[in-house]
Amino acid sequence: MTAPLRRTPLHALHGELGARMVPFAGYEMPVQYQGIIAEHAHARTKAVLFDVSHMGQAILPIEAGAALERLVVADLAGLETGKVRYSVLTNAEGGIIDDLMIVHGGYYLWLIVNASRKEVDFAHIAAHLPEGQALTPKPDLALLALQGPAAADVLKRFAPAAKLMLFMTSETLRIGDVKCAVCRSGYTGEDGFEISVPADQAESLARMLLDEPEVMPAGLGARDTLRLEAGLCLYGHDIDEATTPIEAGLAWTINRRRREEGGFLGDETILRQLVEGPARRRVGIRFEGRAAARTDAPIVDAAGRTIGTITSGSFSPTLQAAIAMGYVAAESSKPGTAVAALVRGKPVPGEVVPLPFVPHRYVKP
Amino acid sequence: MSVHFTREHEWISVDGKVGTIGITDYAQKQLGDVVFVELPEIGAGVRQGEQAGVVESVKAASEVYAPASGTVSAVNESLADNPGLVNADAGGEGWFFKITIADPAELAALLDEKSYQDYLGTLD
Numbered sequence: 001m002t003a004p005l006r007r008t009p010l011h012a013l014h015g016e017l018g019a020r021m022v023p024f025a026g027y028e029m030p031v032q033y034q035g036i037i038a039e040h041a042h043a044r045t046k047a048v049l050f051d052v053s054h055m056g057q058a059i060l061p062i063e064a065g066a067a068l069e070r071l072v073v074a075d076l077a078g079l080e081t082g083k084v085r086y087s088v089l090t091n092a093e094g095g096i097i098d099d100l101m102i103v104h105g106g107y108y109l110w111l112i113v114n115a116s117r118k119e120v121d122f123a124h125i126a127a128h129l130p131e132g133q134a135l136t137p138k139p140d141l142a143l144l145a146l147q148g149p150a151a152a153d154v155l156k157r158f159a160p161a162a163k164l165m166l167f168m169t170s171e172t173l174r175i176g177d178v179k180c181a182v183c184r185s186g187y188t189g190e191d192g193f194e195i196s197v198p199a200d201q202a203e204s205l206a207r208m209l210l211d212e213p214e215v216m217p218a219g220l221g222a223r224d225t226l227r228l229e230a231g232l233c234l235y236g237h238d239i240d241e242a243t244t245p246i247e248a249g250l251a252w253t254i255n256r257r258r259r260e261e262g263g264f265l266g267d268e269t270i271l272r273q274l275v276e277g278p279a280r281r282r283v284g285i286r287f288e289g290r291a292a293a294r295t296d297a298p299i300v301d302a303a304g305r306t307i308g309t310i311t312s313g314s315f316s317p318t319l320q321a322a323i324a325m326g327y328v329a330a331e332s333s334k335p336g337t338a339v340a341a342l343v344r345g346k347p348v349p350g351e352v353v354p355l356p357f358v359p360h361r362y363v364k365p
Numbered sequence: 366m367s368v369h370f371t372r373e374h375e376w377i378s379v380d381g382k383v384g385t386i387g388i389t390d391y392a393q394k395q396l397g398d399v400v401f402v403e404l405p406e407i408g409a410g411v412r413q414g415e416q417a418g419v420v421e422s423v424k425a426a427s428e429v430y431a432p433a434s435g436t437v438s439a440v441n442e443s444l445a446d447n448p449g450l451v452n453a454d455a456g457g458e459g460w461f462f463k464i465t466i467a468d469p470a471e472l473a474a475l476l477d478e479k480s481y482q483d484y485l486g487t488l489d
Contacts, residue, residue, distance in 0.1 A: 020397075035452075036423040037398040221397070221424055290401040290448070292421060315400035315423055322401075344419065344426075 008053035009142045009199040010206055017210075017217050025115035027054040030219040039218035040225050040317040043188055044358075047148035048218035049209050056118025057138040057196060060109040060125075064133040068109065071128055072102070073245060073254045073264055079104045084168040084183050087253050088245050089121060094266030094273070095241040096248065097124060099233060101194075103170045103183060110170075110181065111135075112143070112194070114235045142202035147192035147226070149361065150214040155182075155193055158208065162193065167362040178205050188223070189230025189360045225314050228323065231284060231355030237295055238282060238311045238325055246273035247327065249282045249355070280308065281333040284357055285341065287322040287350035290315055293341030299326050300340050300347060307332045310341055318358050328352070369432060369475035372484060376456065377432040379472065384433055387460040388420060388451065391485055396422040399451040404440040404462050411435060411464060413471050418461060420451065433471045435464030 005028040019030035074087035089097040098117040103110040155162035159173040186192035299308040313324030340347035374392035403419040411431035418429040451459035
């Protein structure tokens with residue numbers, strides 16, 4: 001028995017824009033409008049607007065930072081007002097419960113989590129909060145992502161301060177006459193903004209941004225190829241409860257203090273792997289041809305021995321070749337290692353390459 | 366010359382013993398941007414209803430079934446560099462391969478243009 005699919009506040013607009021809708025994480029979501037390749041190319045050259053309102057948003061009082069710090073690998077004590085952190089919630093075995101964004105909003109922490117994990121995450125966090133502190137889910141907030149090299153020029157027309165923000169910072173901005181919580185962040189490898197807006201004003205904001213000549217709507221199809229090219233993990237594919245942040249190449253999310261002190265779930269396993277190295281690692285693989293190795297395809301070495309598994313794979317519109325991420329035995333994880341993936345039973349040759357496949361273009365200080 | 370269709374959204378255009386095979390416009394729309402087509406080898410035998418190739422979009426790979434049995438006599442080499450031809454002209458320039466038809470009687474099992482359009486009307 002499947003529950004009826006939920007809809008985002010932009011559902012009617014998606015229909016009007018000619019989206020093809022698909023089920024995703026319990027929601028009816030647009031997978032594409034014009035076409036994945038056109039939308040992907042537009043995000044790399046101009047700007048696209050994604051509806052990511054299916055993602056979970058919640059607020060914690062700032063005092064709950066200490067309790068949340070025991071559940072994530074990020075240094076929240078060192079997180080300043082207006083800063084945004086990408087982190088992971090870990091379990092006692094060091095596996096990843098979810099990846100998330102944590103925003104310091106002054107007197108509160110604002111969390112953005114994956115749609116497929118929000119119930120699990122929120123229950124997990126709530127269960128670890130001390131008496132008197134509560135997590136407040138915000139289902140009444142929509143989330144839009146404006147991504148691409150033209151995103152800042154577009155947004156500054158409505159909110160001049162947007163152009164001055166640095167990557168991974170957050171501000172409350174009035175966009176037109178809508179008050180929004182805005183992060184300069186995203187999951188495409190491009191510059192961009194993620195905009196949290198009251199559900200009842202999401203459509204007017206989306207229409208306003210889509211009216212700009214540089215902006216076209218993009219769906220989950222392009223979102224997936226963009227994040228794959230950017231070497232970013234998709235929860236449930238590239239990371240899960242049986243994968244540690246060290247195996248996943250997310251050691252950079254653990255700063256010096258947290259490495260020295262630990263104090264998060266699974267710290268023993270994670271900090272040991274940090275020192276000794278994990279038995280397997282997430283790698284990028286670039287294939288010679290266009291045939292894509294997709295999730296669960298076995299990875300074999302030059303001798304034909306199975307050394308791992310693909311977790312995400314697709315044709316890369318930017319590179320015009322098939323690319324994938326997957327896990328391989330640590331000794332086979334060096335860039336330059338010749339590997340193959342079994343696609344429909346046949347080996348497709350490729351090579352381990354450094355991530356990201358396509359360089360990030362964030363606005364850094 | 367006659368054109369026949371399968372419920373799996375392949376077409377075969379028949380000219381004497383030669384059958385030219387592709388996927389329908391409906392199929393290319395469902396797939397979205399085609400990025401790779403795997404074709405059979407020239408000289409290979411294909412059997413009606415059995416897999417003869419693969420068409421991949423950005424999102425997924427789909428099997429292509431032979432609408433009729435026969436021997437592969439030509440493949441569309443243009444698709445290797447320009448698989449987007451399938452989206453641009455599924456019923457023409459985006460053809461996949463040609464066969465020498467083994468048994469023309471098999472074609473009776475396929476749909477004509479009108480029956481195929483009626484069949485599409487029954488899909489969501």
